[in-house]
Structures are given as C-alpha cells and as structure tokens.
Amino acid sequence: MIVNEQVALDHGLKKDEYAKICNLLKRTPNITELGIFSAMWNEHCSYKSSRLHLKKLPTKGKKVIQGPGENAGVIDIEDNDAIVFKIESHNHPSFIEPYQGAATGVGGIMRDVFTMGARPIANLNSIHFGSPQHKKTKNLLRGVVHGIGGYGNCMGVPTIAGQTSFDSSYNGNILVNAMTLGLVKKDKIFYSKAAGLNKPVIYVGSKTGRDGIHGASMASASFDDKIEEKKPTVQVGDPFTEKLLLEACLELMSGDSIIAIQDMGAAGLTSSSIEMASKGSLGVEINLNKVPCRESMMTPYEIMLSESQERMLIILENGKEEQAKKIFDKWNLDFAIIGKTTKSKKIELYFNQEKVADIPVNTLVENSPMYDRKWKKAKLPKKNNIKKQDIKHFKVIEVLKKILANPNVCCKEWIWQQYDHTVMGDTIQKPGGDAGVVRVHGTDKAVAATVDSSAVYCWAHPLTGGKQVVCESFRNLISVGAKPIAITNCLNFGSPENEENMGEFVECVHGIGEASEYLNFPVVSGNVSFYNQTKNLGIKPTPAIGGVGLIKDYKKMITMEFKEIDNLVLVIGKTEGHLDQSLFARNILDEKNGPPPEVNLFNEKNNGETLLKLIDNNLIKSAHDVSLGGIITAVAKMCIKGKKGILIKKPKYLINETEYLFAEDQGRYITEINKKDFKKVADILNKNAVHFDELGTIQENELYINDKTKVTIDELTTSNKNWLKNYMSK
Amino acid sequence: MKSSVITFPGSNCDRDMDVALKKFGFKNKMVWHADTELPKSDLVVLPGGFSYGDYLRCGSMASKSNIMHSVINFANSGGMVMGICNGFQILVETGLVPGVLLRNKYLEFICKNVFVKINDKQNKYFKNVDTKVLEFHIAHNEGNYFCTNDQLKEIEDNNLIAIKYCDENGKIEEQYNPNGSIKNIAGVFNKKKNVLGMMPHPERMIDTSLSGEDGSLFFKNLINNLR
Numbered sequence: 001m002i003v004n005e006q007v008a009l010d011h012g013l014k015k016d017e018y019a020k021i022c023n024l025l026k027r028t029p030n031i032t033e034l035g036i037f038s039a040m041w042n043e044h045c046s047y048k049s050s051r052l053h054l055k056k057l058p059t060k061g062k063k064v065i066q067g068p069g070e071n072a073g074v075i076d077i078e079d080n081d082a083i084v085f086k087i088e089s090h091n092h093p094s095f096i097e098p099y100q101g102a103a104t105g106v107g108g109i110m111r112d113v114f115t116m117g118a119r120p121i122a123n124l125n126s127i128h129f130g131s132p133q134h135k136k137t138k139n140l141l142r143g144v145v146h147g148i149g150g151y152g153n154c155m156g157v158p159t160i161a162g163q164t165s166f167d168s169s170y171n172g173n174i175l176v177n178a179m180t181l182g183l184v185k186k187d188k189i190f191y192s193k194a195a196g197l198n199k200p201v202i203y204v205g206s207k208t209g210r211d212g213i214h215g216a217s218m219a220s221a222s223f224d225d226k227i228e229e230k231k232p233t234v235q236v237g238d239p240f241t242e243k244l245l246l247e248a249c250l251e252l253m254s255g256d257s258i259i260a261i262q263d264m265g266a267a268g269l270t271s272s273s274i275e276m277a278s279k280g281s282l283g284v285e286i287n288l289n290k291v292p293c294r295e296s297m298m299t300p301y302e303i304m305l306s307e308s309q310e311r312m313l314i315i316l317e318n319g320k321e322e323q324a325k326k327i328f329d330k331w332n333l334d335f336a337i338i339g340k341t342t343k344s345k346k347i348e349l350y351f352n353q354e355k356v357a358d359i360p361v362n363t364l365v366e367n368s369p370m371y372d373r374k375w376k377k378a379k380l381p382k383k384n385n386i387k388k389q390d391i392k393h394f395k396v397i398e399v400l401k402k403i404l405a406n407p408n409v410c411c412k413e414w415i416w417q418q419y420d421h422t423v424m425g426d427t428i429q430k431p432g433g434d435a436g437v438v439r440v441h442g443t444d445k446a447v448a449a450t451v452d453s454s455a456v457y458c459w460a461h462p463l464t465g466g467k468q469v470v471c472e473s474f475r476n477l478i479s480v481g482a483k484p485i486a487i488t489n490c491l492n493f494g495s496p497e498n499e500e501n502m503g504e505f506v507e508c509v510h511g512i513g514e515a516s517e518y519l520n521f522p523v524v525s526g527n528v529s530f531y532n533q534t535k536n537l538g539i540k541p542t543p544a545i546g547g548v549g550l551i552k553d554y555k556k557m558i559t560m561e562f563k564e565i566d567n568l569v570l571v572i573g574k575t576e577g578h579l580d581q582s583l584f585a586r587n588i589l590d591e592k593n594g595p596p597p598e599v600n601l602f603n604e605k606n607n608g609e610t611l612l613k614l615i616d617n618n619l620i621k622s623a624h625d626v627s628l629g630g631i632i633t634a635v636a637k638m639c640i641k642g643k644k645g646i647l648i649k650k651p652k653y654l655i656n657e658t659e660y661l662f663a664e665d666q667g668r669y670i671t672e673i674n675k676k677d678f679k680k681v682a683d684i685l686n687k688n689a690v691h692f693d694e695l696g697t698i699q700e701n702e703l704y705i706n707d708k709t710k711v712t713i714d715e716l717t718t719s720n721k722n723w724l725k726n727y728m729s730k
Numbered sequence: 731m732k733s734s735v736i737t738f739p740g741s742n743c744d745r746d747m748d749v750a751l752k753k754f755g756f757k758n759k760m761v762w763h764a765d766t767e768l769p770k771s772d773l774v775v776l777p778g779g780f781s782y783g784d785y786l787r788c789g790s791m792a793s794k795s796n797i798m799h800s801v802i803n804f805a806n807s808g809g810m811v812m813g814i815c816n817g818f819q820i821l822v823e824t825g826l827v828p829g830v831l832l833r834n835k836y837l838e839f840i841c842k843n844v845f846v847k848i849n850d851k852q853n854k855y856f857k858n859v860d861t862k863v864l865e866f867h868i869a870h871n872e873g874n875y876f877c878t879n880d881q882l883k884e885i886e887d888n889n890l891i892a893i894k895y896c897d898e899n900g901k902i903e904e905q906y907n908p909n910g911s912i913k914n915i916a917g918v919f920n921k922k923k924n925v926l927g928m929m930p931h932p933e934r935m936i937d938t939s940l941s942g943e944d945g946s947l948f949f950k951n952l953i954n955n956l957r
Contacts, residue, residue, distance in 0.1 A: 146838075146839075153780075153839055153869070154780040154783065155742070156742025156743070238783065239783070240739075240780060240785070241783075243740055243780070243783075244739055331739065416841075417840055417841055418839045418840070418841070419841060420839070420869045422841060422867060422869060422934045422941055423743060423869065423934075424745070425749060427940070428940065439939070555939075
C-alpha cells in the first residue's frame with residue numbers, strides 16, 4: 001500500500017503531524033511505519049493535549065517510591081511492603097461492546113500492576129451511565145457489570161469498592177474506569193527500563209490475533225453514527241489466560257532473570273517495545289516471524305498494531321532463556337524469543353528476511369507532538385437565592401425517602417453482589433462502606449481504597465470540582481480510619497479541541513493539583529481519556545480519583561453502621577447551608593444553576609486529621625463522610641446499615657432545618673461516640689479548632705427529628721434498597 | 731492430620747484453603763494438577779476457582795486431570811475428599827457425587843452470606859457440630875444444583891443431602907434459595923459420606939474480621955472428627 005497524506009489522515013493523524021513524520025524520517029514512511037506512528041502519536045498513548053498540564057501535578061512525597069511514568073505508581077507502606085496501584089479508563093470500547101470492553105479494562109489494569117511484580121489484592125471501579133430512562137442504559141449497565149465480574153472473579157482478585165452514577169450527559173458515552181492495587185516487597189519491584197546490549201527480547205502470554213487493531217486510535221476519536229462498525233477494534237478478553245500469566249510472571253519474578261518487563265496494552269507490541277527501548281536509551285530489533293500468531297497470513301502492520309490481550313514483553317538476562325521457558329511451559333503459555341536489544345537507538349523490524357520498519361525511537365517518543373491547546377476559563381456561577389419560603393413546605397421525611405431512592409444515592413448491592421469481594425480471605429470492609437479495606441496478608445496492617453468523582457460539581461465549576469473530588473477521596477479514607485497516602489487519577493473529558501472542554505480539563509487538573517499538594521496526597525499514576533463525546537455533545541467533566549490509605553492496626557478500622565443505642569452522634573465540620581448543586585437543589589427544587597460547595601483546604605485537612613486522632617485514641621465507634629444529600633442522608637445510611645434509629649435535634653443555628661439537613665458543605669463527617677467519652681472528644685476537637693455539632697442520640701428502629709417527625713428505619717431501607725433491583729428486573 | 735489441596739490451572743481459592751487448613755492444625759501440602767501421585771493425606775480438598783477457565787463446562791476438564799485418577803482412587807477407597815465451589819463442580823463431573831450444577835437461576839454471579847441447615851450429622855464433616863444452622867458465604871455463577879427424579883429419590887432415601895439453604899432459624903423455603911437449586915441443596919455426599927461437595931466457602935469465614943466465624947466452627951470440628 002502506498003502511503004500518502006490521505007492514508008495518514010485515515011489513521012487519525014493530522015496534516016501537520018504527517019508532514020512532521022516525513023521530516024523526521026527524511027522520507028515517506030511505509031505502511032507499517034505509519035501504523036506505528038499513528039499508534040504512538042494518538043492522544044491515548046502520547047498524551048499530546050494533556051502532558052503540558054499533567055506536569056504541574058504534585059507527584060512526590062516521602063511515601064512515594066514511583067510516580068507517574070511507569071506501568072503504575074508505587075507507595076511505601078512500611079516493613080519492606082509496597083502498594084502498586086493505578087486507575088485506567090476503558091470508556092470507548094465499553095460503549096461499543098459492554099461486556100468485553102469492561103472485562104478487558106479490568107484485565108488491562110491488573111496487568112499494569114503485576115507487570116511491576118505485585119500480586120493484585122483488590123479491584124475497584126468507577127462506572128457512569130446515561131439517564132436510567134435512556135433506552136441503552138439498562139443493557140450497558142448489565143453488560144459492564146457482567147464484564148467486570150467475569151474478569152475479576154475469574155482472576156480471584158476481590159472487587160472491594162466502586163462508584164456508579166447516572167447522568168444524561170453519558171447517554172452516548174458511558175465511562176468505565178478500573179483500578180487495581182497490588183502488593184509487592186519493596187526490593188522486588190520490576191520496571192520497564194531496558195538495559196544492556198544484545199539481551200533477548202521475550203514474548204509471553206496469548207497469541208497475537210487480529211483483534212483490537214487500532215483500539216488506541218479508536219479511543220482517541222469522538223463517536224458518530226457509525227460506531228457499530230468499530231466493534232472489531234474492541235479486544236476480547238480471556239481471564240483464564242491472564243490468571244496463568246499472572247502466576248507464571250510472579251514465578252519468574254521470584255528469581256533474578258528479568259531486566260525489564262512491560263505489558264502489551266494499548267498499541268500492543270508497538271508501544272511496549274518502544275517504551276522499553278526509549279527508557280533505556282537503546283534500540284530494539286524484532287523478527288516478526290517469531291511472534292506467536294493466532295491467525296495465518298498476518299502482516300507486520302497487523303502484528304505490530306494488534307491489541308490482543310494477556311501478552312507481556314520481557315527483556316531477559318542472557319543465558320536465562322531455558323529456565324524462563326520452563327516456567328511458561330508449565331503454565332501452558334507461549335514463550336518466544338523475538339529479538340534483542342541493540343545500540344542503534346532505533347526500532348528495527350524484520351519480516352521474511354526483509355527489513356519492514358526502521359525508526360529512531362526518539363522520533364516516536366520525545367518528538368511526539370505536544371499541544372498547548374486553547375482553553376476557556378470558567379466563571380464561578382452566581383449563587384441562587386433560594387428563599388426560605390420556597391423550601392419551608394417540603395416534608396423532610398418525604399424528601400429523604402426520595403433522595404435515598406435516587407439512582408446516584410441508592411444501594412448498589414445489585415452490582416457488587418455480582419463481584420467476588422471476599423476471595424483471598426482478607427476483605428475486612430466490603431463494598432457499600434466509605435472505602436474498601438483489605439488486610440496486608442499475614443500482617444496487622446490493612447490498606448483502604450476508594451474511588452470517587454463529582455461530575456456535577458466539576459461541571460458547575462471545574463476548579464472547585466477538581467479540588468472537591470480529591471477531598472472526598474481523603475475523607476472516605478479517613479472515615480474508615482486510614483491515613484491517606486496517595487492518589488491515582490482517571491481524567492474523563494470531552495474533546496481537547498473544544499475550548500470549553502479543554503478549559504474544564506485544565507481547571508480540574510489545577511484543582512486536583514492544588515488539593516493534593518495541600519493535603520500531602522500526591523498523584524502517583526493516572527490516565528487521560530479525551531473525546532468522550534458523540535458528535536458535538538461532550539460528557540460532564542468527570543475526573544475520577546482513586547485514593548489509597550494505610551491502617552496500621554486493622555483492628556482499629558472504622559465502619560459506618562451505628563453500633564450502640566444511647567451513643568451520641570456528632571457532626572464534625574461546620575454546616576453553612578450550601579444548597580446550590582446539591583442533590584436537594586437539583587432533584588427536588590429542579591434548580592440546576594449555581595456554584596458547587598466551596599472547598600476550604602485548611603478545614604478539610606484539619607478536620608480529617610483531628611478525626612484520625614480521635615480514631616487512634618479509640619474514641620470513635622462509627623464514622624461516615626457527609627456527601628450527596630447532606631447530613632440527613634448520611635445519617636439515614638448509618639441507621640440503615642446498623643439497623644438502628646436516631647433522635648435528631650437540630651443545633652440552634654441561623655440557617656433553617658432544610659438547609660441544615662440537606663446542604664452539601666464540604667469537610668464534614670458524622671461520627672458516633674460513647675456518651676462517657678464526650679468530654680475527651682470535645683476537648684480534642686476544641687483544642688484543634690474543629691467545629692462540631694451534637695446531632696442526636698442513637699435509639700431503636702426509628703428516625704426522629706425534633707421529637708415531631710418520624711419514620712421507621714425499615715421504611716428508609718426499602719426506599720434505599722429497591723430502586724436498582726426493581727430497575728434491573730423490569 | 732495431613733491434608734492436600736489440589737491446584738488446577740485457574741484455581742483461585744487454593745491459597746485461602748491452605749491458610750484455613752493450617753490455621754486449624756492441618757499439615758497441608760499444595761499438589762499440582764499434573765502430578766500423578768497424591769501425598770499421604772487424611773483429607774484432600776478440591777478448591778474453588780475457575781479451573782481451565784470454566785471452558786467447556788465448569789469442572790469438566792479438571793475432572794480429567796492427571797491427579798484426579800489418584801483422587802478418585804483415594805475417594806473410592808474411603809478417603810476424605812471435599813470439593814468447594816468449583817471443587818464441587820469437579821466432583822459432580824467425576825461422578826463421585828450425584829447431580830449437576832447449572833447456571834444460577836437469575837443468570838448472575840452471587841457473592842454473599844447465606845445460612846445453611848445441616849441435614850445430616852452422621853458423617854465426619856458435620857458430626858458434633860454444635861448447631862443446626864451455619865452462616866456460610868457463597869461466591870459462584872454456576873451453583874444451581876440439579877438432578878433427575880430418580881437421583882433425587884436415591885439421594886433422599888440414602889440421606890445424602892449435606893446442607894440446604896435456609897434462613898437464620900433454619901427455615902427452608904424457596905425465598906432463601908439463592909441460585910435455584912433443587913430442594914435448596916447446597917451440598918451433597920457420596921453414598922459412604924466420605925466425599926462432600928458444597929458450594930459455600932467455609933475458608934472465607936475463619937475470623938471475626940471477615941464475613942463471620944462459622945467456617946472456624948466447621949474446620950475445628952472437622953479436624954477433631956478426623957483425629
């Protein structure tokens with residue numbers, strides 16, 4: 001096939017990018033080379049629109065062993081243990097083919113983690129669907145949940161937490177973000193930097209087929225009316241092979257034969273070989289005839305661009321080939337020596353004794369395009385003037401029941417019961433709490449993880465929204481008694497070529513950076529997903545934050561259910577009565593304008609750290625952060641989970657009851673303490689200048705407000721549990 | 731007491747079972763599916779997971795593994811063999827216990843705590859368990875127990891049902907049946923009751939921080955009965 005500008009455009013490259021390629025090579029690339037350039041230079045692999053802004057994120061810290069730039073981030077959890085973790089998107093494929101799209105998303109992120117030598121110990125996910133009324137939503141939700149379960153369950157890795165939301169902006173573009181945590185010894189971490197000349201390049205895992213060719217390019221474009229035609233670009237997963245690959249890799253890693261290892265994810269053999277060479281400032285020579293292929297007559301172009309799953313590329317020490325092969329034979333996996341490292345600093349491919357590609361590595365990596373896209377700054381919307389008389393007539397209990405049954409608040413049991421969340425025998429906090437918690441096997445330590453996003457806040461004001469998501473992650477970890485350590489981010493946005501969408505990205509990233517810097521909660525890994533739009537309609541900006549924290553003594557872990565009758569309930573943090581962009585304003589008043597709640601980083605940090613002190617002193621019986629739906633929703637959930645009631649007395653405030661109960665001010669927690677500890681708790685809170693309210697007392701079966709309004713907990717439970725189950729069975 | 735846990739390609743509860751057996755006093759060995767000889771054992775466990783990726787039929791390919799010849803001989807000569815979840819699926823494929831396991835009635839994977847009523851205590855697995863109802867944990871996609879009418883008659887006549895899904899008080903009704911199993915069956919024995927296949931995972935219930943402690947009860951009792 002003759003390569004010209006039109007062929008380059010069909011590959012998703014721009015005119016000037018094609019000109020740059022010809023210029024760098026000082027000739028016209030052949031079709032295989034063009035394919036390689038298009039794979040390396042697309043948005044998904046090159047981060048060409050986002051790199052400039054991502055550089056500004058804080059990525060360092062005392063506990064950070066490895067920040068962004070590797071397969072995943074690594075943090076220190078003491079005693080020579082480390083946690084490897086990352087979140088990644090699989091949005092486009094999941095919309096086209098929900099089961100396989102979601103399944104391979106989970107498979108891909110687990111590979112990123114065990115590539116570094118870590119055994120995966122927990123999975124999480126953040127999934128977002130269109131309006132429940134939209135005709136595609138139900139099937140997409142069912143397919144995605146089956147796919148996530150199908151892969152994770154088979155791998156034997158527990159899915160311990162997640163987040164699901166519904167919003168019409170995802171009607172034409174659902175989001176599927178998968179996160180994995182792995183455990184590794186600090187001195188046994190593996191990296192992807194090649195080193196040494198004439199070292200064998202080894203291919204292991206599944207055979208290469210024609211699936212997923214141009215998957216990464218597809219993920220770098222908007223959808224149009226012809227998305228059905230893109231089905232062949234979706235990869236097909238085989239979790240069984242991945243389980244074998246995991247065990248085989250960990251077995252090989254227990255020795256000292258691996259120099260570098262990299263999974264074949266987006267852009268398959270192309271990006272894995274080039275990244276390893278680039279990091280080691282080396283060249284790589286590959287004989288494509290040696291690559292194990294599933295189908296006959298595959299061309300160099302197809303072999304290089306296939307995104308077949310469950311494959312790894314390894315650079316081995318000389319002389320270790322036989323020993324390594326034995327391990328892969330034992331696990332019935334392909335093992336092939338396909339090439340070697342060279343000093344040429346080029347990627348050189350041979351096929352049928354002919355050289356079919358010859359590209360300097362730096363042209364693909366360092367010289368890849370980087371854009372400073374135009375972006376528009378968002379103004380802080382004006383506050384709504386919600387008048388007292390407008391909200392006075394609402395009956396709190398009726399509103400509460402509606403909110404508990406809201407698709408974004410309701411119990412997601414239907415989803416997480418389909419995920420094996422107890423395999424590996426260390427899950428000590430299951431889905432449905434503020435964060436999932438797994439013990440570090442055989443120790444007293446436990447790791448907590450959560451994934452959060454607040455698209456509505458980010459849409460209303462990206463800068464505030466970006467800060468808020470990081471704070472919410474921080475709070476969720478603190479609520480279970482974990483010290484927050486670091487985050488991973490999955491940045492889901494519309495087109496970077498649209499100034500408004502690009503502005504949302506820039507400002508959300510700015511907000512994330514500011515909060516993570518202040519909270520000492522650095523970003524250690526992440527992924528950007530642009531072009532989440534169909535035709536010209538982009539999604540609400542949805543950065544998803546995956547937070548990880550450490551509990552030194554797992555017996556001190558906190559759960560959210562109310563524990564004991566007569567215990568006191570406190571609200572930690574001040575309630576100002578911010579209703580704009582709250583669930584109450586948007587869904588009950590139908591008021592969609594106004595600014596999101598303000599984020600005060602000082603209060604956020606101070607309130608959180610003080611609560612951790614209380615937890616450490618064994619003064620807290622249960623805790624839950626206040627988020628969607630405000631204080632009353634948080635309290636109702638604690639009642640439902642603990643099967644207990646509460647007598648609430650609103651503190652004497654200037655704001656009215658509705659504002660107090662439904663406002664979504666930030667930096668707040670509901671906590672349960674023993675009456676006899678009140679003085680000690682109040683002292684610590686006062687000493688640290690943390691505002692708190694005495695909200696009420698735990699009692700049996702019913703939720704009372706000021707002695708007059710009441711509802712049984714059974715009734716609240718029904719509202720909360722039935723919506724999703726009923727929706728999915730209709 | 732010596733135990734052996736078989737690891738098939740795709741097993742994923744083998745480590746958990748190893749941890750549980752050791753915690754309650756077994757000297758456990760992990761045995762690779764391609765081996766032909768079983769170490770000297772007082773108990774052999776086929777663990778949960780997705781042996782051979784559940785391809786063809788759950789448990790079908792594993793039932794033809796090298797090691798299974800030895801396991802079958804061991805069972806036929808009266809040795810204690812327990813299959814949990816995928817292990818149960820493997821046992822029905824070997825014919826060591828009657829019946830088959832179909833896909834769950836609502837076509838979804840289920841991971842949750844359930845209650846099971848012990849139907850028969852005249853065997854080494856449940857003898858002396860000090861309660862009628864156990865809180866166990868299930869995690870499966872194909873646990874819908876099914877058999878022919880003739881088989882069911884034989885099972886019931888010989889009292890081969892080990893445990894049935896029930897509520898916390900031991901009431902056995904359709905609403906407590908998580909997967910559509912015939913007669914709420916969660917586990918069955920072979921005729922001599924030395925082979926037990928069951929869907930629930932006792933190894934996930936072995937300390938208070940996990941889903942519960944009834945698994946501890948089960949294993950403590952089991953090792954005492956074997957002594």
